[in-house]
């Protein structure tokens with residue numbers, strides 16, 4: 001298990017490095033929230049590039065240290081783009097972040113996610129239902145925990161229901177897993193961090209989860225998987241807490257939230273409340 005002070009020091013260092021180096025993390029992401037993802041990546045100190053085509057996904061892997069793959073709105077071309085990009089990242093030893101949005105909606109999502117298993121995402125980020133569904137699809141859960149039910153893109157499970165699935169996924173990938181919810185759970189399969197803060201308003205706008213995935217990829221350009229996962233999650237919770245102190249309805253919250261992502265310092269991000277326990 002990693003000690004809290006050690007985690008916090010690594011988080012502050014990662015935030016400083018992002019701000020100093022303006023790293024690019026390319027994305028293949030959904031058309032609902034693509035603008036939010038890019039703006040959040042810029043606000044935390046990174047830079048963004050969004051593409052759809054297979055050779056462009058491979059080019060983004062070559063051009064940066066991390067990419068973000070989000071399955072939210074699939075097009076036929078993604079049958080090629082998503083596996084080609086994940087394979088390129090895996091083969092190059094570069095980080096990639098997976099958001100298995102809406103796993104269970106149709107057959108292409110399931111097929112693609114089965115295909116991605118050997119490329120072991122550096123960070124998996126999803127809401128509790130998506131994390132349980134992915135661990136189940138990848139045969140990482142005991143038969144009694146495995147689930148097979150259709151889902152939408154919003155969670156129907158609490159974060160604690162996905163603890164075992166998150167730990168199993170992290171042990172399989174050797175990376176980190178973030179389960180988002182009222183309190184976020186982050187694990188590398190050995191240590192579990194619970195990150196507090198944020199706001200109920202984050203679930204009243206679409207894309208807080210998607211854009212968090214893009215921000216995790218920015219952090220993954222500059223830090224190991226677990227540090228990047230805790231840093232991006234703490235940054236999100238801090239900005240959400242601060243935005244909710246100013247804005248009381250969804251549209252103004254979203255604008256203020258992006259401002260607070262931009263304003264947060266490395267020390268403030270590291271000081272966001274967390275608890276640490278053994279996985």
Ligand SMILES: Nc1ncnc2c1ncn2[C@@H]1O[C@H](COP(=O)(O)OP(=O)(O)OP(=O)(O)O)[C@@H](O)[C@H]1O
Nearest residue numbers: 127180181182198199200202203206207208209210
């Ligand atoms: N009730 C809540 N209280 C505090 N923070 C929350 C709450 N609900 C969501 N969040 C925060 O919002 C962010 C996104 O989490 P959420 O679980 O809503 O993702 P999601 O369902 O995948 O979102 P989307 O698919 O719309 O992008 C996380 O940083 C999480 O901490």
Ligand SMILES: Cc1ncsc1CCO
Nearest residue numbers: 030032072073101153207
């Ligand atoms: C609403 C929605 N539908 C497909 S992707 C997406 C964004 C949140 O996951």
Ligand SMILES: [Mg+2]
Nearest residue numbers: 101153209210
């Ligand atoms: Mg989501």
